[in-house]
Amino acid sequence: MKYFDYAATCPLDRDAADIFIKASTEYFGNSQSLHEAGSAAANLLESCRQEFARLLDVEEAGVYFTSGGSEGNYLGIMALLSAKRKNGRHIITGAAEHSSVYNLMKKLEGEGWEVTFLPMDEDGIIKIDTFIKAVRPETVLVSIQHGNPEIGTLQPIQNIAGYCRSNGILIHSDFVQSFGKISMNSLARSVDALSISGHKFYGPKGTGVAYVNPKLAWKPYIDGTVHEKGFRPGTVNVPGIAAMTAAAQKAHSLIKQEHDRLKELRTIFADTLTELKSPYTIFGSEGDEQLPGIVGMALKGVEGQFVLLECDRKEFAISTGTACHTGLLSPAKTMAAMGINGKEAKEFFRISFGRKTAASDVVELGKLLASISGRVAAV
Structure with a gap:
């Protein structure tokens, strides 16, 4: 074939696979446990967090590990909604967003939020003018995918993010298709939240990264969550994260x-x-x-x-x-x-x-x- x-999806990189096996057998402790095995896993986890902060050029305090892009999108958007900067219940998103974002937006509509779905032009781009015309005084959140997964177009996220910043609007972007394929430079820092997925750049499935601006006072989606500083529940997949980090380093190089x-x-x-x-x-x-x-x-x-x-x-x-x-x-x-x-x-x-x-x-x-x-x- x-x-x-x-x-x-991509095949798992061989070097990343070796890292996965090594971490699974030598760093198998629960990163929340207080014993030596747990501390070793926690140290490895924090090294991976530091590396993703470097690759994304963002603050380490805002980096969280997830099960992939879909979860990262969901939790990132909900974190921003919990930290919105002004009153209002209007959201702007793209008409061609990934199903994880689109389905969440439909759910939010059912809960009383107003959502505007922006069209693309003939080249598959959301025009800045189209976006600005959709903004209202009550717009509190924008979620626009950076790299389209069906035709590969890249949206003008930095320009959109600049407008959002000047108008007290928070912005989330799905970076799943673009991370590891183009340089992030200051791109990731221009948004308030983003998500990436390990298996799109030759890492293992079931791994991902979300970034949420650490200056925002967001609330955990599920009260009482302790893993990843309250961002998501469940034992952290340290071996998968280590393998994803190795794959990200190679993709970046x-x-x-x-x-x-x-x-x-x-x-x-x-x-x-x-x-x-x-x-x-x-x-x-x-x-x-x-x-x-x-x-x-x-x-x-x-x-x-x-x-x-x-x-x-x-x-x-x-x-x-x-x-x-x-x-x-x-x-x-x-x-x-x-x-x-x-x-x-x-x-x-x-x-x-x-x-x-x-x-x-x-x-x-x-x-x-x-x-x-x-x-x-x-x-």
């Missing part, structure tokens, strides 16, 4: 190299399709507004589900959107957010590259897609 679904390589693969892929004169559309943007490793696209007149099945039959793994959306009859949320509906929206599918993606495999996949398109057109 030739794997083209890295945006859904390879950012420039991998970004350039994935950009080249994207060009090779598009050139293959162009040379074969296959009718297709690649959604998204370019340059600094695009993650090069995610290609959201459509073959004219061919349903994405059919493309997926045909690729699977030829042992190529692609997807029709985020894994959390798979199985739903509705098209990818990103298509609807861009104003693409009906039959055209159902043509969408996603290809995503990773460390083991070879240029020859990319060319072969391009030829296969052209073949699928040609066969359907001939019927």
Whole structure:
């Protein structure tokens, strides 16, 4: 099987796997326990916290370990709502947010909050003007995903965060797709809360990091919680966190190299399709507004589900959107957010590259897609 679904999940890095085994056998104590084994685990945990603070360029006191992006999104948003800076019950979010955010927003609507879902333009970007027009005096929270998981566009988070800061609005951002793929620089520090997920950058599943601005007086979602300073309940997964930290360090060290390589693969892929004169559309943007490793696209007149099945039959793994959306009859949320509906929206599918993606495999996949398109057109 030739794997083209890295945006859904990545294989565990071998070095990270070794760290996981070592930590599981040598640092197995509960980090809350007062004995020597517990202290050893706690020391390792705090070393990992310090490292993520460095990689994200944020204050260590605001770094919390979670079970992944979904939990980080949920708890981060609820923490900000408990610490809102002004009166009001209006929230702004994107129309193509991950299901963990979208479903929480729908739940909050049922509890009396007003939520505005912002559309994207034809390039998959939320325009600053669109965002500003949606802001009200009673707006207390904004939650905008940084990297779109279906077409790979990057939202102007720093600009949005700057406006929020000037207007007493707290901002959360889902960094799950972008962490480990682009430099964070001052990006993470510009928001009040964020989330990342270990398995998106070759760490173990079931691990993640949330950041909440330590200057905010947030309240625990579940009263009486003691782990992670009240951020979440449950024994902390120290071995998984240690492995995730090792994976994050490696991903961070390879950012420039991998970004350039994935950009080249994207060009090779598009050139293959162009040379074969296959009718297709690649959604998204370019340059600094695009993650090069995610290609959201459509073959004219061919349903994405059919493309997926045909690729699977030829042992190529692609997807029709985020894994959390798979199985739903509705098209990818990103298509609807861009104003693409009906039959055209159902043509969408996603290809995503990773460390083991070879240029020859990319060319072969391009030829296969052209073949699928040609066969359907001939019927």
